[in-house]
Amino acid sequence: MVQRTIKLNMPMNEEIIETIEQYNTISNLHIQKCFELRTNSKKKLHNALYRQVRNDFPNFPSALIQCARDNATEMLKGNRYRKKTLKKPLSTIHFDLRTSKVFLGSGEVQLTLVGGRRKFRVAVPNYFQKYINWKVKVVQVGINRKHYKVHVVVENGEIAPSKNRKVLGIDLGLKNFAVCSDGTIIKASKIRGIKRKYAHLRRCLQQKGTRSAKRKLKKISGRERRFMADFNHCLSKKIVNKDSGVFALEELKNIRKGRKGKRFNRMRSNWAYFQFRQFLSYKAEALGKEIILVDPRFTSQRCSKCGFIASSNRNKGFFHCKSCGFSENADLNASVNISQLGQALVEQAVVNQPNVAIDEGAFVAPNKIV
Numbered sequence: 001m002v003q004r005t006i007k008l009n010m011p012m013n014e015e016i017i018e019t020i021e022q023y024n025t026i027s028n029l030h031i032q033k034c035f036e037l038r039t040n041s042k043k044k045l046h047n048a049l050y051r052q053v054r055n056d057f058p059n060f061p062s063a064l065i066q067c068a069r070d071n072a073t074e075m076l077k078g079n080r081y082r083k084k085t086l087k088k089p090l091s092t093i094h095f096d097l098r099t100s101k102v103f104l105g106s107g108e109v110q111l112t113l114v115g116g117r118r119k120f121r122v123a124v125p126n127y128f129q130k131y132i133n134w135k136v137k138v139v140q141v142g143i144n145r146k147h148y149k150v151h152v153v154v155e156n157g158e159i160a161p162s163k164n165r166k167v168l169g170i171d172l173g174l175k176n177f178a179v180c181s182d183g184t185i186i187k188a189s190k191i192r193g194i195k196r197k198y199a200h201l202r203r204c205l206q207q208k209g210t211r212s213a214k215r216k217l218k219k220i221s222g223r224e225r226r227f228m229a230d231f232n233h234c235l236s237k238k239i240v241n242k243d244s245g246v247f248a249l250e251e252l253k254n255i256r257k258g259r260k261g262k263r264f265n266r267m268r269s270n271w272a273y274f275q276f277r278q279f280l281s282y283k284a285e286a287l288g289k290e291i292i293l294v295d296p297r298f299t300s301q302r303c304s305k306c307g308f309i310a311s312s313n314r315n316k317g318f319f320h321c322k323s324c325g326f327s328e329n330a331d332l333n334a335s336v337n338i339s340q341l342g343q344a345l346v347e348q349a350v351v352n353q354p355n356v357a358i359d360e361g362a363f364v365a366p367n368k369i370v
């Protein structure tokens with residue numbers, strides 16, 4: 001099951017504000033009741049509150065009371081019923097399928113509000129047209145600075161797993177942002193340049209400390225974030241569409257600290273790599289492709305030709321095997337090692353799955369990013 005959130009904007013309207021405020025007040029009543037009665041049963045909450053809410057909010061649609069109640073219990077489920085977090089008056093609210101309807105093709109949104117069912121027109125960018133046939137799960141309405149933001153969560157049915165079992169190894173690093181085992185090298189110099197530029201700007205503005213400087217600071221932090229997200233979207237799209245059904249990456253968790261040195265620890269804490277992995281993972285999922293994680297030990301010291309492991313094999317950016325004399329770009333050699341480890345995991349999984357010949361779709365990844 002693959003889900004996507006479609007973000008749309010709708011013009012401002014008094015009735016929606018009133019609905020949002022009442023909805024959040026009602027949600028909060030349910031949250032408080034939850035703690036008072038020490039229960040998370042929807043039925044008990046309904047019995048305890050429904051009549052009172054009907055009386056206090058006579059215009060509020062009864063179907064929406066259920067949404068507000070479900071929203072409250074979902075929030076509590078999120079923190080395992082430990083913390084009593086209340087909703088703010090203008091927090092985002094959720095509509096279910098009974099209280100909302102979205103036609104992505106024509107851009108029509110129907111919502112049940114305090115005054116009854118209302119229709120709105122929203123502009124749906126062409127980019128989202130590909131989700132027209134997906135099933136709408138939930139509609140979220142919140143307030144942006146200038147508009148209402150309407151988030152439509154859509155879901156696609158099961159996606160057939162790709163039959164392509166070719167593994168592409170991807171090595172992420174500081175000098176080269178990503179190197180694929182097919183020889184693709186994406187240099188990190190452009191990112192480093194941009195990061196340096198923003199770091200410099202930030203330093204100057206922080207020293208200044210005026211109000212306009214603070215405003216500017218906020219602006220550039222958004223710009224830097226968008227640059228990185230765009231970079232990662234483009235890169236992950238390019239890689240995911242390559243002729244491989246399996247993408248192997250180094251496992252970053254569960255490795256003892258300092259195992260792989262400074263480079264590795266820096267990468268582990270850098271969100272740009274984290275974001276890339278996330279984007280690649282969800283884009284792969286939508287195509288029925290998968291991500292597998294391999295043990296990162298020795299991937300940079302091992303010769304991808306003969307398997308000889310020595311730390312002296314690698315000298316900065318170059319790899320030269322002390323045993324067979326094979327030379328290669330060090331990151332490329334590492335990515336080939338990663339793809340070989342991935343290939344081994346794929347074959348192992350096929351062996352462990354004896355009825356794979358009957359049901360080719362039953363393949364389960366040994367290590368999948370969640």
Ligand SMILES: [Zn+2]
Binds near residue numbers: 304305306321323324
């Ligand atoms: Zn060798």
